[in-house]
Every structure is written in C-alpha cells, then in structure tokens.
Amino acid sequence: MSAEGQQGRKPRADVRRNRAALLEAAQRHFLRDGVGASLEALAKEAGVGPATLYRHFPTREALLAAVLQTRSEELVARRADIARLGDPSEALRQWLRALEEYFSAFSGLPEPLMAAAREREPDNPLTLPCDELIATTDEYVRAAQLAGHTRPSVKGYDLYLAAVSVAWIKGTGTTDEDSLDRLRALIESGYREQDDEE
Amino acid sequence: MSAEGQQGRKPRADVRRNRAALLEAAQRHFLRDGVGASLEALAKEAGVGPATLYRHFPTREALLAAVLQTRSEELVARRADIARLGDPSEALRQWLRALEEYFSAFSGLPEPLMAAAREREPDNPLTLPCDELIATTDEYVRAAQLAGHTRPSVKGYDLYLAAVSVAWIKGTGTTDEDSLDRLRALIESGYREQDDEE
C-alpha cells in the first residue's frame, strides 16, 4: 500500500542481462523447435542455469508471453495502419490476416493460446493479450456489419477462432499455401453478406 | 512369398488377451486424458509391462490407429446411411458432421492426424485412414457440386481441413457449443453456392 511506483533498489545489472539473453535464446528456440522447445537447452544456450530461467519466467507461458510482447505491439501498430483505409470490409480482411500471422509466429502457438482462453484464471500471462485481440476483432466485425458487408449473425470471436484455426493448420506443416488460400477464401465468403437466408 | 494366408502356428492365447486388454485400457485413457495419455500408466492398468505394450504397438500412433479402428468402421457405416438421402447438399453436411465427430473422439486427436498426413511415409498407421477420409469427402463435394449446391472452387480437402479445425477447437475445451455452431454455419455458408462473385 506504500509508494510502490518507486523501486526501493536499483534493479541489478545481471538480472537485466540474463533476462535479455533468455528472451533472445527463447525467440530462436521457439522459432526453430516450436513452443514445445526444451527449456533446459534454451537456458543453457543463454548461459544461465535452469533455476535462473524459472526465476525470471515461472512457466513456459510466461516466457512465451514475454517473447510475444514485441510482436503483440507490432500488431497493435498495424491496427492503426489498417484503420486508415476507409473500407471496413477490407480492414477486417487485413486484420484477420495480421491475426493469423501473429498466431503463426511459432509452430504450436495456437495450443497454449487457446488454453489461456480456457482458464479464466488470470494467472496465465497469455490471457490478457488474447482477450484484447478478441475485443479488437469484434470492433472490426461490428464496423464491417454497420457498412453492410458482413452477416449480422457473425461474432468477432467466431472470426478469431477461424484465424486461430488457419494458423494451427499452417503450424502443422501439412498443408501447402494453395489449400490455405482456399480455406481463407472459404471463411471470407462465409462471413461476407449476401442476399441469402440467414 | 509363400502361402502367407496361413499362420504356420496358432496365435498364442496370451497375445490375444493382452492385445485386447491394452486396447481397452487405451480407449479409457485416451478418453480421459486425451491422446497424450501416459503409455506407461496405460500398460500398467492393462496388467502388462511396458515392453509388451511396445511389442504390440510400436508407436503411440499405432495404438491410436488400432483404437480408432472401430470408430472408423462406424464412420463408413454411417456413410451408407447418409448416401441414402437423395439431397447431396444435406449429405455433404451430415458427412462433415460425422467427420468432425470422429476427429473429436479424443482430445488432441487432430494433431497426430495432421502429422500423419504430413509424413508421406506410409509407416504411419494413421495415414491410410486419413487418405481414405479425404477421398470420401471429395466424393461428397463433387456430388454436391454437380447438383449445383456447392461452389466449384471448393475441394474436398478444404472441407476436410475445416472439419479437422472445428474438431481441434472443440478438443481444446475452450469454446461453448454456440460458438462452434456459429463456426460451422460460417463454414457452411462459405462453401454453399450463391449468386456472388467467384
């Protein structure tokens, strides 16, 4: 309850250094081996013991969330770019692609992302960014609906799920880009407004 | 190259017994813990040592394929039922639901299923059933396209992927049935023919 905005002590130098090294190593390992990468190997390559890794990031999800921080911010930045073009339909389309790219950052990322949405416990560091992305998707959807380009029955969460799904499929490495494109087209023609039965 | 249709020796009794016990235990464990269930625990509960498990089913996928055998046959059976109704559009719809249910048999099943499709090596016991299901899906799609109810650009594999995706989402346990229904509806209105641009 006291003045917590101040650090009573200057943060130690090795802490900052180790944290940076860990994030850097994690980035590389997640990129190469997917989100299931060995944390021990990662720590060793960062030049720290396992205990230090766990002290900085108590769970795999915490580490993941920290590594994703940068990309998350890029996503928000792109959001501003997208908003600039007037067409809400095209804006929604581009947002969904951006989302999908974000989810495809590492192989296997969709899994813990969905798990974070499941556990309503906010101790999962991935829950917060997820909720934010869902809310943003919903904004785009509503804008597109007002412009009459999108079915009124569609919810932001639905298209969020669709984007995660496509990212998941991409992450399995099974499918070529053509199939993915057709799948995206299918989804798009699924939410676009047409004079059909609701 | 000789008469391999004959077993030179009658198969031993304990082999059949152990195999059955393993399948039964696997069924229960996969149901409860998903496809990642501990094989050791499973073997112990079947009353056999780990070596026996691995002798019968050299990989997790082999065990999975054996457990799925029954359900796979049910699926084919349902295929006949579905074909009975004349409407190809409704047939396709029901087939996709059946597919999705099959993929949802155990939590986490979609993952190894996609992996099986990736490795073109046929040593993966899941590859064969997969290919069959994709081919069957394609048949349904073509029938529906001939009847003019389905966009000509859609391929069977696309809808197969869509079904796997929905099953995957369902398996993560994140999402309520309402959202899943909306997602299914979105996919359906994505492949249904409408007088729109192609």
Place this chain on the structure above:
DNA sequence: ACTCCATGCGGAGGCAGCCTCCGTTTTTTG
C-alpha cells in the same frame, strides 16, 4: 501326458525434460 523350444513377457535401467532446493557468488549500498 510330457517335453521342447519358439514366442512372448516384464522388470530394470538408460535417457531426456521439468522443476526446486540450497550453498555460493555477485551486486548494490552505506
């Protein structure tokens, strides 16, 4: 029924990854 031996069995144990103590070292502070 009894023996023989192919066949299958299972425990022990090596390996890898996760995570946590706790004695030691580093860094800040006065």
Place this chain on the structure above:
DNA sequence: CAAAAAACGGAGGCTGCCTCCGCATGGAGT
C-alpha cells in the same frame, strides 16, 4: 571496503519414453 540483500546455478528428484535380456508360458509333436 564491508555487509547484507539479491540472484545464481548445479545437483538431484520426479515422470514419462523406450529397450535390453534373462525368464516364463503355452503350442506342437510324440
């Protein structure tokens, strides 16, 4: 420069995967 707070990292316990290899089991031939 000394003392204490803070962080470090190696050792080790745990779990699960998978494989040897000596032993038991049960079918086949007499």
